[in-house]
Amino acid sequence: MDHVKLVNDPIDIAHIHQLLADEGCGASSVFVGTTRDNFQGKKVLSLAYEAYDSMALKEMNKICSDLRSKWLDLKHIVIYHRLGTVPVCQASVVIAASSPHRSEALESVSFAIDQLKTRVPIWKKEIYEGDNDSEWKENKESIRPKKSKSGFNYAACPCKVEESHDVPRTLVQIRVNDAELAKRLECFVNRKRDEINSQNVIDFKSSFVSSDKDLSDSCARTQSTIIKQEQSNCHLKVRRVNNRCGPQQMEMRPNYELELNKLMGSRDGQTDPTKEMRKSLPNSRLQAIESYMGLTTDNEENIFSRIKRVENRLLQLESISPEYRHFTKREPSSMEAAPPKKIRKKSYSAQELSAFIQKVKDGSEFS
Amino acid sequence: MNADGPVVNVHVLFFAKSRELANTPRSTVDVPTEITANELLDHLVSKFGLISIRDNLILAHNESYIDNLSDRILFKEGDELAVIPPLSGG
Numbered sequence: 001m002d003h004v005k006l007v008n009d010p011i012d013i014a015h016i017h018q019l020l021a022d023e024g025c026g027a028s029s030v031f032v033g034t035t036r037d038n039f040q041g042k043k044v045l046s047l048a049y050e051a052y053d054s055m056a057l058k059e060m061n062k063i064c065s066d067l068r069s070k071w072l073d074l075k076h077i078v079i080y081h082r083l084g085t086v087p088v089c090q091a092s093v094v095i096a097a098s099s100p101h102r103s104e105a106l107e108s109v110s111f112a113i114d115q116l117k118t119r120v121p122i123w124k125k126e127i128y129e130g131d132n133d134s135e136w137k138e139n140k141e142s143i144r145p146k147k148s149k150s151g152f153n154y155a156a157c158p159c160k161v162e163e164s165h166d167v168p169r170t171l172v173q174i175r176v177n178d179a180e181l182a183k184r185l186e187c188f189v190n191r192k193r194d195e196i197n198s199q200n201v202i203d204f205k206s207s208f209v210s211s212d213k214d215l216s217d218s219c220a221r222t223q224s225t226i227i228k229q230e231q232s233n234c235h236l237k238v239r240r241v242n243n244r245c246g247p248q249q250m251e252m253r254p255n256y257e258l259e260l261n262k263l264m265g266s267r268d269g270q271t272d273p274t275k276e277m278r279k280s281l282p283n284s285r286l287q288a289i290e291s292y293m294g295l296t297t298d299n300e301e302n303i304f305s306r307i308k309r310v311e312n313r314l315l316q317l318e319s320i321s322p323e324y325r326h327f328t329k330r331e332p333s334s335m336e337a338a339p340p341k342k343i344r345k346k347s348y349s350a351q352e353l354s355a356f357i358q359k360v361k362d363g364s365e366f367s
Numbered sequence: 368m369n370a371d372g373p374v375v376n377v378h379v380l381f382f383a384k385s386r387e388l389a390n391t392p393r394s395t396v397d398v399p400t401e402i403t404a405n406e407l408l409d410h411l412v413s414k415f416g417l418i419s420i421r422d423n424l425i426l427a428h429n430e431s432y433i434d435n436l437s438d439r440i441l442f443k444e445g446d447e448l449a450v451i452p453p454l455s456g457g
Contacts (some may be wrong), residue, residue, distance in 0.1 A: 033457050051456070052382055055430040081456060093457050113457060121427070121449070123383035135382045138423075144453060145425045146435050179405040182437075259433035275443055340390030 002064040003078040006051055011080050020098040022075045028098035029105035031113050037088040043129040049083045049092065052121035056081070059120045063112050067097070071104040072113070079112065081122060092124070117141040185227045256304060286310070294350070317350060373400050373444050379411065380449040385424065389415040389450075398442050405436045411450060425451045 003019050013032065020028040035047045060079045078096040088090050095112045099105040117139040127134045174181065262275055263285075286306055290296070293313045348356065374397045381389045396414065398407060404426055412421045426433045427449040428440055 035370070040398060049456070050382060050386075052380065052427070052430075052451070054428060055449065056456075058430050117454065117457045119454070120456050121382065121451055121454060123452065124455045125383070136452065138453035139455050141456040143425060144423065175404075177409055179403060179409055182401065182405070183403075 001076050002061065003076070003080070004057060004060040004064060005080050006053055006056060006083050007080055008082070008084045010226075011082055013091070013093050013094065016078050016080070016094055016096050018080050020076050020096055022098055024100055025075050025098040026100055027102035027105040028076075028096060029102070029109045030094065030096040031109045032091045033095075033113070035088045039126055039128070039135075042133070044088055044126050045129055046088065046127050047086045047092065048125045048127060049081075049086060050123055050125075051081070051083055054118050056122055058309075060116070063115045063120070066115065067108045067112055071099065071108045072097050073099045073101070073104050074108055075099055077108070077112075079116065081120070087167075104323075112142060119143050175303040181299050256307060260303075292349075317353065320350075374398065375400055375444040375446070377442055377444075377446040377448055380447065381415070382449065382451060383455075384420055384452045385415075385417055385450045388417050388420065396448075400408075400442050401439055402442070404433045404438050404440055407440065407448075408436065410427070411448075416452075417450070421453055423453050427451055 001019075011032075013030070016030060017028070027167070034042070037044050060081070063079065064077050067077055075098045076096075078094065080094045082090075082092050093113070093116065095109050095116065097105045097108045097112070099108070118141045123136060125134050125136050174184070176184070281305075286303070289310055290306065293310060295309060295313055376395055376397055379394050379396050381392055381394075381444070386392050394415070396411070406422070408424060408426060411426075412418055412424070417424065428442075429447050430449075432451075433440065
């Protein structure tokens with residue numbers, strides 16, 4: 001049984017023993033905390049205890065149930081705490097437990113007094129000899145405020161900004177309390193994290209987003225390819241990832257300059273075609289591809305970024321329906337397909353593709 | 368503490384050092400129905416003159432400790448708050 005009490009009179013230890021008595025118990029352990037008569041050389045006359053009664057009882061009962069869940073064999077538990085003025089050398093707290101064997105009783109009592117000092121809302125004030133000298137004590141085990149995520153005390157920071165002066169333009173002055181400031185900083189950090197995350201999503205998923213964003217500086221681009229298992233209807237399980245565009249794949253990338261020069265029939269880039277020609281010829285070809293793929297571009301734009309956009313578009317289409325690559329690949333596969341080649345291979349428009357997917361879904365065989 | 372949203376009246380209990388500083392064992396205070404523990408503590412500290420022990424205070428809401436000062440607390444009319452300085456039972 002649990003006996004939990006806050007008392008105003010001296011605690012009778014004999015009574016505690018009675019509460020503990022049980023025929024099946026070979027051990028009872030009693031801890032008695034008594035008040036000392038000195039503190040740092042000062043003579044203590046008496047101690048005054050006060051409690052947040054209702055919560056203290058609640059916490060003491062909680063300790064009892066903690067004990068019972070840790071030491072299953074405990075029979076009786078007693079937690080008595082004295083309140084009000086307690087003369088020195090008297091018991092202020094008694095914790096006791098009985099159990100069939102000694103270890104449970106001894107261990108549980110030791111655990112309980114630590115818990116009591118940590119979390120039961122009771123306070124003592126030592127009253128010393130002399131005029132009105134007294135002090136609220138603090139248990140070193142006491143529960144204490146956790147430093148919030150940013151435990152920094154901004155208000156305590158010395159910041160010399162003279163009130164009358166204008167704040168320099170490069171600085172922003174924020175006058176709020178610490179909690180607000182901490183909240184704002186947290187929001188800022190969270191927003192930055194979100195930005196990075198969304199950028200990562202773009203980088204890793206190949207862009208579905210606006211073709212007007214220049215993503216040429218993104219470093220991670222993966223291209224996932226599905227390899228269907230036999231009999232599988234699954235559409236999405238990625239079995240292989242081709243990382244084609246990342247920096248680690250640089251060497252495997254088509255050499256655009258070389259390819260272009262090849263197309264132009266000039267390997268060194270110095271001969272025949274004028275600059276205009278060099279620009280307009282691939283332009284017209286690219287334009288055709290772009291319009292086919294539903295991209296709008298400005299002719300003045302850098303040719304590489306346009307090619308990149310075409311690639312992105314391809315990636316997007318592939319990601320919408322990764323399977324189509326296998327069906328459209330009629331020639332022996334080659335990893336190093338140059339972009340124009342790739343584009344030639346692509347012989348389905350988006351509509352055709354979706355129609356095709358629908359067909360597959362409807363169960364009609366494709367061969 | 369700005370009273371933008373709805374406000375409720377709650378009991379506040381003071382103990383030990385905080386009771387002496389606040390000069391009363393109990394009071395009532397209007398608080399928003401939702402507030403972070405930190406803001407609430409700041410408000411109580413300034414209202415009841417507890418600056419000197421602010422960093423050591425912990426709050427209990429309806430007899431349960433608010434473990435983390437960044438927690439948001441939801442209040443109902445008549446809830447009980449306790450301002451709890453470091454414990455010294457035992």
